[in-house]
Amino acid sequence: MRTIIIGGVAAGMSTATRLRRLDEARQITVSERGTHVSFANCGLPYHVGGVIPERSSLLLQSPESLASRFALDVCVRHEVVSIDPTARTVTVRDLTTGAERIEAYDELVLATGATASPGPSAEHVPTHTLRSVEDVDRILAVLEQAGPEPRVVVVGAGFVGLEAVENLRARGAQVTLVSRGRQVLSPLDPEMAAPVLRTLRRAGVDVRLGATVTGAEPGRVHLSDGRSIDTVLVVEASGVRPDRSLADAAGIAVGPTGGIAVDGRHRTSQPHVWAVGDGVEKLDQLDGAPTLVTMAGLANRHGRAAADDIAGTEPEDAVPALGTAILGLLGTTLALVGWSERRLVAAGRPHRVVHTHPASHAAYYPGAESMAMKLLVDPATDRILGAQIVGGEGVDKRIDVIAVAMAAGLTATALSQLELAYAPQYGSAKDPVNMLGYVAENTATGATRTVQWHELAAARDDGVVLVDVRSPAEHAAGAIPGSVNLPLDELRLRLGELPDGPVVVHCQVGQRGHTAARLLTQLGYDVRNLDGGYATWTAGTAAA
């Protein structure tokens, strides 16, 4: 039996090594058109920044090491140029010699990944994506030729774009970030993306939102807003699309997202052909619909599962994707899982929203950092629909905890009951995730009615009075215009100062507001608590 795998990075190499562990007798060939296989693609930006100083650290395996350890036949600079699924052959071109040869397979695995285009600046300014070791070499060559503090442009404010920004700054560059969207990181909701934008601007990054590169001249790019920017380099990170050139020519079916369509075992529409990785459609865990999620974890897992299927171990169907993702940016960590509020609204899907701002560990133990958390909940089932977290220490832990809860189908209320490890340097007796569950439960049971930051203006137009229950000092340091300050600790004594009509209370993050709302609700007031407090309102209105 002979298996040919096209593409030798995460998905392809996971298929190859797993298949060897399952079947010592099989002939396994990996064709990779690039110069390297099994390289650390998620580490590429950090070699640009010098955080990973040695280029060799990125090269996890070589054709030689894969031959000796796994008896794999790995051919780099070999491009499969066509597939004949009827004859079960591929045509392979040796990119060094140009020679082509036809090779037969019993099983074929497409791990051809995704691709990006360099954009309209490429003709006049060095313009590179950040997807291969060669890309990094080219970017570093441009930077080394440039003088000190070179001006560079990054196009695209997604995960790779922001990693590029951080690392180009680490190399001493002055960075302009150009993004088509109205905010950075479109998978986040605006109030959660606002702190990221603030982080970028505080670090001196020139952020141009709602703009695209329309053209270039030598040393200069032109933007859609009419301005031009001097630059020695453009890093193109505005998105990728499945690389389907081979699949299309072979008559392999494509799904509604534009990715290669596969079944639960990663089989394509062509017999004996599997497909895995960034070029392939996944199923979304929330709605079961096809989706494109380009994550290394899924690529590795699906590659391994394809090998299981090829080897005949009858694997379970792939678990649908949650899209868990994380980014470190200039000391800030942001992470998300599931759907955003924007996406839920667009899909017309009912949802309840909770914002909190807990400390990363017990506030009395030094070094705690504040984080902003957002939870999206199905009002009918109490299931978790998504979460977003922005902060520092412990963001990665909390998104993973919520991702597991989602994968297991736990309710939002059940988050309060999770028995998480507590010592004061690691968390709190009521962990931020527990608290999120308590707040979700309070909104689910109606113990507290809340109003969202973007609903406040309309509520006030309807005559609601806004009461700030923080301390006078906090109120004086910054308040929502028109709010009345009635500190929580004096509220019982100063009830006479409250208006008769409906009231919205708020504090800094929502917790004192909750206590105030409970107090006033029991006394018969028509009261709601501003979800996430002044902190969420400030972030949201800054973004709007």
Add this chain to the structure above:
Amino acid sequence: MRTIIIGGVAAGMSTATRLRRLDEARQITVSERGTHVSFANCGLPYHVGGVIPERSSLLLQSPESLASRFALDVCVRHEVVSIDPTARTVTVRDLTTGAERIEAYDELVLATGATASPGPSAEHVPTHTLRSVEDVDRILAVLEQAGPEPRVVVVGAGFVGLEAVENLRARGAQVTLVSRGRQVLSPLDPEMAAPVLRTLRRAGVDVRLGATVTGAEPGRVHLSDGRSIDTVLVVEASGVRPDRSLADAAGIAVGPTGGIAVDGRHRTSQPHVWAVGDGVEKLDQLDGAPTLVTMAGLANRHGRAAADDIAGTEPEDAVPALGTAILGLLGTTLALVGWSERRLVAAGRPHRVVHTHPASHAAYYPGAESMAMKLLVDPATDRILGAQIVGGEGVDKRIDVIAVAMAAGLTATALSQLELAYAPQYGSAKDPVNMLGYVAENTATGATRTVQWHELAAARDDGVVLVDVRSPAEHAAGAIPGSVNLPLDELRLRLGELPDGPVVVHCQVGQRGHTAARLLTQLGYDVRNLDGGYATWTAGTAAA
């Protein structure tokens, strides 16, 4: 309605504040015999060490702040000396004046916690537990009177004992740790506790295992091993027991563990009396049996739930306890959840064991730390029975992920499918938890047969040949006596050097051993892989 709560720390104060948020009209009284309420008991050791420099940081609330915010009537230095459950009254003694008064309740909540005895050294050497702000004051007073580098003794090598060791060292003390057990941290299995002992000894702590304090003279304690130790202070941390004095006198039923027995809503055997916190029995999630788990998280949660029941919100029964716990010690983090192998063996409960030693994040990104993980799995159901992790960065995250998986009833194999957040500074595309799931799956399906570190000697007595598949350099740097070195990358070429009979292969941590075992299994060899490799074997045999 009047609710009296006895005890004003975690469980009692959670009850009080939640009850107020649910019921503004109720009279709520908290009686605390100590001087402080709502103090950070988990932070106490860190104030001894100066990590938390300000004593005031430990005092989260005061009677005054609780009165103004929550309209609570909090009486410190007021001890409830008896309960009359028929009359529904308590007798309260004012510890300042000695005056007693009788107070009536509609509902009574016992949050009396656990207690510890000072031990036989108390008569001659300052001997203190570490359970209250006053304890900390006393310990600091002794240290301040002592000269530089005072000699101190800590009795008990559990969580609080080891936190005491770390912080007494931070104050400049020379510490002797005396523990009755044969290892530190008895909830861990020996091979997982071994790195902790190494950490202690490397830090210069004088660790005396299998010893107790039998007596003392001024400035000196005597140990059961016949030796004596000069010391200015004994910190007693050898364990606690439920403080049942009030409950017993009131005829409140006790469970088989010696804790106050309650139902799922924290109701005791006496009508109108609830009990929460460290003095109360919980149910164990694995076997449903009563258990004593003294964790702040459970105390807070159960206090809140008792308030829900008192207020009539019909809460769900308490979720059984997993016993998730974590400790930071001299740069090492260790954490556990569920049952240990020792406990499973003692209970005669079938189990499968997996050890791994992954990096905390992508190895190519700087700063990754190795961790040792152990997973215990039910062979019949594939459910997770327990986990233990020792390492540095990211231990807290992984134990929480596994705790959530256990709470949700996920299988060990399902760990491989969890979609955890990945960027190279936070994890790996195949996270340590995913890898644990893959290894568990490989043992479950029989893809790899493993042998445990403590089974190796018997296997070799039966004639098994041990093959070290690491590199010659690794083998030369330290090997299991009598093992044959046949590097994995040369294995296919050197099969002739293998014996005919059964073989155990091993590498450093188990991963190359797995690849070797797969290779040899397919070639017809009778082969097993040493679970956890040389690393686990070394830790286990060092502990044995």
